[in-house]
Amino acid sequence: MDRRDWVYGWLLVLPAMVFLGLFTHLPAIATIWNSFFSTPRGRRPKLFVGLENYQRLLDDPVFWKVMVNNLWFALGTIPLSIALALIMALSVQRAFAGRALVRMAYFTPTVLPLIAVANIWLFFYTPGFGLIDQITGLFGLGQSNLLGSPDTALFAVMAVTVWKEAGFFMIFYLAALQTIPPHLGEAAKIEGAPTGTVFWRITFPLLMPTTLFVSINAVINSFRMVDHIFVLTGGGPDNASSLLLFYIYETSFRFWDTAYGATLTVVMLALLGVLAIGQFLIFDKKVHYK
Amino acid sequence: MSGFDKWLGHCAALLLALLWVLPLLFAIWTAIHPVAFEARFQLNAPLTTENFVKAWQAAPFARYFLNSFVLVTSILLAQFVLCTLAAYAFARFRFPGRDFLFVLVLMQLLVMPDILIVENYKMIRALGLVDTIAAIALPYVASGFGVFLIRQAFMTVPSELDDAARVEGAGVLQILWRVYVPLAKPIYLAYGLVSVSHHWNNFLWPLIVTNSEETRPVTVGLSIFASVDSGIEWAVINAATLMTSGPLLVAFLLFQRQFVQSFMRAGIK
Numbered sequence: 177m178d179r180r181d182w183v184y185g186w187l188l189v190l191p192a193m194v195f196l197g198l199f200t201h202l203p204a205i206a207t208i209w210n211s212f213f214s215t216p217r218g219r220r221p222k223l224f225v226g227l228e229n230y231q232r233l234l235d236d237p238v239f240w241k242v243m244v245n246n247l248w249f250a251l252g253t254i255p256l257s258i259a260l261a262l263i264m265a266l267s268v269q270r271a272f273a274g275r276a277l278v279r280m281a282y283f284t285p286t287v288l289p290l291i292a293v294a295n296i297w298l299f300f301y302t303p304g305f306g307l308i309d310q311i312t313g314l315f316g317l318g319q320s321n322l323l324g325s326p327d328t329a330l331f332a333v334m335a336v337t338v339w340k341e342a343g344f345f346m347i348f349y350l351a352a353l354q355t356i357p358p359h360l361g362e363a364a365k366i367e368g369a370p371t372g373t374v375f376w377r378i379t380f381p382l383l384m385p386t387t388l389f390v391s392i393n394a395v396i397n398s399f400r401m402v403d404h405i406f407v408l409t410g411g412g413p414d415n416a417s418s419l420l421l422f423y424i425y426e427t428s429f430r431f432w433d434t435a436y437g438a439t440l441t442v443v444m445l446a447l448l449g450v451l452a453i454g455q456f457l458i459f460d461k462k463v464h465y466k
Numbered sequence: 467m468s469g470f471d472k473w474l475g476h477c478a479a480l481l482l483a484l485l486w487v488l489p490l491l492f493a494i495w496t497a498i499h500p501v502a503f504e505a506r507f508q509l510n511a512p513l514t515t516e517n518f519v520k521a522w523q524a525a526p527f528a529r530y531f532l533n534s535f536v537l538v539t540s541i542l543l544a545q546f547v548l549c550t551l552a553a554y555a556f557a558r559f560r561f562p563g564r565d566f567l568f569v570l571v572l573m574q575l576l577v578m579p580d581i582l583i584v585e586n587y588k589m590i591r592a593l594g595l596v597d598t599i600a601a602i603a604l605p606y607v608a609s610g611f612g613v614f615l616i617r618q619a620f621m622t623v624p625s626e627l628d629d630a631a632r633v634e635g636a637g638v639l640q641i642l643w644r645v646y647v648p649l650a651k652p653i654y655l656a657y658g659l660v661s662v663s664h665h666w667n668n669f670l671w672p673l674i675v676t677n678s679e680e681t682r683p684v685t686v687g688l689s690i691f692a693s694v695d696s697g698i699e700w701a702v703i704n705a706a707t708l709m710t711s712g713p714l715l716v717a718f719l720l721f722q723r724q725f726v727q728s729f730m731r732a733g734i735k
Contacts, residue, residue, distance in 0.1 A: 178560075184638050185561030192552035193567060195608030200574045203585035210585070267479035270472075274480065280719075281483035283726060284490060287718045288711045289667035291685045295692050295707040296493045299700055307492065339489065347730045371471070400580055403669040406689060421581060421670075428584045429674055437584040448576050 204445065207438045215435040222435065229439040239440070241415050242423045245330055249419060250398040252334045253341065258390055260342040262383070265349035266375075279350075282343040290340060294404035297336045298323075301408070326416035329409050333417050336404050341397065345390045352386040353379075392455050399444060420444055497705040517705035521691070524702065526679050527709065530687035533599060537672075537683055538665045541603045542658055549612035549657075554642050556613065557620035558628065574610030583674055590675055601675040602683065606665065615657050615731070619650035656728030659721070663714055684710040 211229050213222040233239050268279045285293060300307040303321040312320065322332040356379060364374045402422045405411055411418035411426065418426070420440065428437030496503075497518065503511040521527065555561070556568055579586055586605050587596075595601040623646055631641045647654075669685040676682045682690075688710045692703045708715075718725050 181559045182561040185555045185559035185564065188551045188555035188559065189567055192548040192608040192613060193570070195548065195604070196571065196574060196610065198589060199579055199586055199605035200577060200582065201570065203582040203589060204577050206585045207582060264482065267475060267482065272476045278479050278483040280722060281487040284487065284718070286729065287663060287714050287725065289669070289685050291669045291689055292707045292711045295688065295703060296489050299704065300489070343486070344729065347726050351730055400578070407692070425583065425670065434584050441581065441584055444581050445577060452576050
């Protein structure tokens with residue numbers, strides 16, 4: 177190793193490391209540290225409280241509610257968006273008149289701000305006046321309040337998420353489909369295999385690495401995407417559509433309970449850590465598969 | 467596949483595509499027609515720009531646009547500089563602690579500033595920067611993703627080019643600027659598109675650190691404008707919604723291929 181290389185190397189990474197340290201690593205450590213303290217209020221400084229915040233977490237029905245919501249949110253949005261993404265990719269794989277337009281139609285929601293997407297959908301959901309009620313009204317059905325009812329609020333939020341994400345995942349399938357040699361499918365067809373069999377026996381298994389990759393991205397997104405909740409439901413009614421990150425926001429910036437907010441963030445960090453390990457193991461397997 | 471099957475498949479594709487753009491088309495419909503035609507779909511309905519004018523005047527959107535513009539350009543410039551320097555070091559220099567530092571960089575792919583809102587807010591407050599555009603930008607300027615992407619590009623540069631420039635007496639930064647950066651142009655474009663659209667669309671963090679008209683980006687401005695109790699007509703809200711998404715939509719229509727490719731490259735890492 178050249179000593180001059182050392183100096184250059186360090187000087188070049190220094191600016192980026194300073195900002196990474198200030199806004200990623202230090203805050204991450206501080207989050208864990210502060211979860212063992214009480215929230216400072218006014219003149220009262222923060223006090224070491226041990227595991228009290230974690231005890232409160234375990235006893236907090238809202239925490240469990242948002243965790244279950246997050247689980248349903250993930251289960252409801254991920255498989256559906258991925259299936260739709262695959263259907264979309266397959267449908268525009270071959271050339272036909274209007275293919276470019278179709279592909280654009282699928283992808284456009286990805287480009288829009290989530291907050292704008294939520295505004296557009298809010299208009300559909302508005303009771304009585306929104307498009308959904310106008311349509312059901314034509315068939316003589318009564319009013320619905322999808323966003324205002326605890327049974328449907330989360331599903332309404334999930335529909336918006338699927339609309340926004342499917343087109344994004346499609347592009348990964350499109351890229352993967354291009355790498356599958358067409359003669360594989362053709363050979364199977366000459367042998368008389370029906371289209372369905374060709375898909376399930378050849379295409380789908382070859383797309384498996386893409387499916388895994390997209391799934392992991394989708395899981396991470398299911399923890400990150402909360403903008404639309406602000407517009408659509410505000411987490412309500414009665415936390416029926418609140419997710420973990422939204423609850424962290426509410427706790428920390430509406431009730432200014434930053435210590436409990438930090439504790440909730442630790443849960444988030446732990447979940448992402450588990451994901452990272454999972455990702456590592458899965459991608460390890462993918463290498464063996466090749 | 468038989469001809470009929472194919473035809474059926476294309477019809478299904480068109481149908482799904484239509485269903486997919488319907489929400490957007492509907493928003494456009496209400497925005498460019500008078501309020502009376504909000505849910506009446508007649509081909510001869512008169513067109514109007516009135517909703518856009520109303521929205522533009524009802525809230526300081528000009529200021530919001532300016533804020534967003536300043537925000538995304540300064541983030542992009544800072545990211546390009548910081549990530550390029552770090553990527554160069556990781557790609558071509560050998561120094562103690564390099565691998566450890568690189569792991570620290572990669573950690574940001576998972577532990578994003580988006581979720582560290584509580585402590586990042588404290589950090590911004592400690593720096594005295596609450597309610598500034600810098601506060602929105604700072605957590606994102608050193609992007610682990612950017613470092614990773616640009617490093618990948620730099621590693622494909624043949625080291626002979628590097629050596630040749632060195633023999634001619636070019637300094638470290640000169641080599642970076644003259645040899646590496648030009649060769650990585652497609653990556654910069656890809657990263658730039660992803661970064662700009664991400665930060666134009668970002669909402670939660672700007673919502674937390676801003677509280678005045680002078681700093682709010684369009685997403686936060688829109689959410690305040692459109693909050694249900696403000697009693698504004700839907701057509702006007704839809705016009706505002708389209709307005710705030712407008713620059714990205716136009717950019718997307720113009721650079722469709724680049725957009726799709728960069729989003730993909732960004733995702734695959």
